Amino acid sequence: MSTLLEVSGVSVTFDGFRAINNLSIQIGEPELRAVIGPNGAGKTTFMDIVTGKTRPDQGRVLWGEKSVSLLRMSESEIARAGIGRKFQKPTVFEAQTVRENLAMALKNPRGPFDVLFSRGLDDADSRIHGLADEIGLRDHLSRPAGELSHGQKQWLEIGMLLAQDPRLLLVDEPAAGMTPTERQHTTDLLKRAAETRAVVVVEHDMEFVRRLNCKVTVLHEGSVLAEGSLDHVTGDQRVIDVYLGR
Structure with missing residues (x-):
């Protein structure tokens, strides 16, 4: 497994409060x-x-095989480089169907020849069906996203x-507000996604984290x-003191 993202010695201070303190990950x-x-x-x-939303006061954030500095890139350049972010509250186009939401998000070639020969249409359609299968919404493609x-909605996003196709x-916090069945499906979805890319999940729910394994x-x-493993970190007395013991 090669290193995709390296955060090294990063610190950020907001109005005198040090939010990030010499973070390396x-x-x-x-x-x-x-x-x-x-x-x-x-x-x-x-x-x-x-994702480029906040600039650190010091440190390095390196990306990919060539160790490109993300700190020199804009938010949109970082997104194009292959970093995708899902916020806690789902942001989908509620008036559009599931199919239309997925179609708008597709990273497909927009060259003149693709448009001319509509070569991209069949490819896009099979990709949409593949994605719908992956997220468990194959039977909901024609439904407006607002009805989900x-x-x-979390799966659609x-x-x-x-x-x-982010790397x-x-x-x-993907598990927040989900039913037990939805949480299990979300676990499976994230684990599958992580077979071919890096997936970082910020979560409070320990049971959900345990399922991610x-x-x-x-x-x-x-x-x-x-x-380390969940058992390793939850057995650490410092973690118990500052987090789990609360």
């Missing part, structure tokens, strides 16, 4: 990683830095991100407190 490809920690631990800020359950997918990074006060 490496994500491989492919890999499934869970990031946990108490509120204010720096989980969201970590994702903001990787909360869990189904994940599908829309997968349509862009790294950042997912914020992956390496866990615990953040506290903006830096890594512990890292």
Whole structure:
């Protein structure tokens, strides 16, 4: 497994408060990683830095085989480089159908010859059906997204991100507000996605993290407190003191 993302010695201060403090973290490809920690631990800020929304005061954020600096890139350039992010609240086009949502998200060639010969249409259609299968919405392609359950909207948004074929997918609290059945499906979906790319899941729900069965990074006060299997980190007295014991 090669290193896809390397965050090294990164710090960020907001109005005198150090939100990220000398943070170093490496994500491989492919890999499934869970990031946990108490509120204010720096989980969201970590994702903001990787996606270019927040600029750190110091440190390096390197991407891909050529170790390109993400700190020199805009948010849109970072997204085009292959980093996708899913926020906690699903953002889908509610008036559009599931099919239309997936079609709008597709990363397909828009060259004059593709348009001229409509070569892309068949490819796009099979890709949409493949994505719908993957996220479990094959039977809902013609439904407006606004009619979907909360869990189904979350899957649709994940599908829309997968349509862009990211190498790294950042997912914020996917299990929140889901039924037990929806949570199980979400677990399966994320595990499958991580077979071919890097998937980082920020989550509070320990049972959900256990189901992911992956390496866990615990953040506290903006830096890594512990890292390893869930059993390893939940057995760490420092983690118990600052997070689990609350």
